[in-house]
Amino acid sequence: MILQQLPTDLAQLLSLNQRSLYAFIRGQVRTREDADDVYQETTVVLVEQYNPAEPPGNFFAWACGIAWRKVLVEYRNRSRLKLLANEELGRILAEKVAASVAWVSPRIDRLQECIASLKTESRDIIEGFYFREESVTQIAARLGVSEPCVYKTLTKIRRTLLDCIERKLREDD
Secondary structure, eight states: OOGGGSOHHHHHHHHHHHHHHHHHHHTTSSSHHHHHHHHHHHHHHHHHHOOTTSOOSSHHHHHHHHHHHHHHHHHHHHTSOOOOOOHHHHHHHHHHHHHHHHHHHHHHHHHHHHHHHSOHHHHHHHIIIIISOOOHHHHHHHHTOOHHHHHHHHHHHHHHHHHHHHHHHHHHO
């Protein structure tokens, strides 16, 4: 089912919580592929179980609870961990994550703005390291520089991004 075919309120809730829910799932599994699979399965359950007449009080906490159960199924299916599905643990974890989203979400938004404002070469290094999961060795070879140079550059870019995020958050207040 595509987003446009969903009830408006569910489509909005999914859209608003997509990044945070994916981040929650990504933190629980080993690979992006696993996270993609669990996210897709979670979304299917959310769509199937969502009742517009009785929406959940905290959509994100509810979604994280469902995601947690899907993560447990993923672990069991792949025999990585032998865990028992514990509803209470899932609920508590979802509540903790939901509470931290209020703090994290604005920082993620500002981080994206700050990454976009980086010089092209700096942005390419950050995107290579964090998003394309290139190693320092791979980045150094691609750029024709030494590994220590890449490490120093990453440190400088991280500091620049942190300063940018903090400045933008102060401007928001």
